[in-house]
Amino acid sequence: MHTPEPTTPTDHPLLARLPVAAGAVTLRALRTGDIDDFLAYRSDPEVARYQGWQPMDREAALAFLQDAVPSPWREGDWAQIGIARANDDRLVGDIGLQREGAAQVQLGFSLARGAQGRGWAQAAVRACMTGLLVPLGMTRLRGITDARNAASLRLLSRLDFVPTASEDVVFRGEACTEITLERRL
Numbered sequence: 001m002h003t004p005e006p007t008t009p010t011d012h013p014l015l016a017r018l019p020v021a022a023g024a025v026t027l028r029a030l031r032t033g034d035i036d037d038f039l040a041y042r043s044d045p046e047v048a049r050y051q052g053w054q055p056m057d058r059e060a061a062l063a064f065l066q067d068a069v070p071s072p073w074r075e076g077d078w079a080q081i082g083i084a085r086a087n088d089d090r091l092v093g094d095i096g097l098q099r100e101g102a103a104q105v106q107l108g109f110s111l112a113r114g115a116q117g118r119g120w121a122q123a124a125v126r127a128c129m130t131g132l133l134v135p136l137g138m139t140r141l142r143g144i145t146d147a148r149n150a151a152s153l154r155l156l157s158r159l160d161f162v163p164t165a166s167e168d169v170v171f172r173g174e175a176c177t178e179i180t181l182e183r184r185l
């Protein structure tokens with residue numbers, strides 16, 4: 001059986017394009033040294049409220065940071081990219097990219113509460129599109145968000161995503177509606 005060669009950051013299609021500048025923030029690879037900043041916002045109930053992920057303990061978070069970008073990045077896999085403040089490189093959030101097909105990706109995003117309301121998520125997602133996804137040949141991007149998540153809906157609509165579907169689901173025991181928004185790249 002053929003065993004794939006281990007992928008180094010320089011030949012991974014996502015990691016090779018990092019860092020990507022996005023004004024006050026930079027997209028960069030996550031690293032284990034981000035652990036305290038990462039745990040701080042991922043443990044914030046306001047940030048986690050509409051997210052599919054569960055709070056992690058330190059050990060799980062370290063494993064997550066170490067293995068944030070699967071290699072190869074196959075259909076169904078999530079890859080996580082860090083959003084860091086440009087002035088001091090401190091982690092303030094992350095973007096999740098799930099490969100949904102040869103040219104389609106689903107994205108998710110989280111920003112520490114103290115970093116919200118400044119246009120940083122918008123700049124980060126825009127840079128992700130132009131600096132990572134378009135050069136990789138991706139042509140379609142989807143976001144799925146809870147209908148109550150107004151900040152996420154505003155962000156996606158400012159980035160020209162348009163609603164394409166909605167579905168009533170039960171999330172954490174509560175009835176809610178999930179909206180799918182899409183954008184061509």
Ligand SMILES: CC(C)(COP(=O)(O)OP(=O)(O)OC[C@H]1O[C@@H](n2cnc3c(N)ncnc32)[C@H](O)[C@@H]1OP(=O)(O)O)[C@@H](O)C(=O)NCCC(=O)NCCS
Pocket residue numbers: 046047048050051107108109110111112115116117118119120121122123144145149151152154155158
């Ligand atoms: C979704 C989320 C990333 C949006 O963060 P955000 O900071 O509101 O998003 P943006 O970067 O688009 O910033 C927009 C806000 O900054 C304000 N702003 C201030 N200065 C700005 C500037 N220079 N440029 C652009 N916007 C600016 C805008 O007016 C806007 O405020 P408003 O939405 O109250 O009108 C954030 O709410 C979050 O992390 N939520 C928790 C995680 C989550 O639910 N993720 C979605 C699941 S997929």
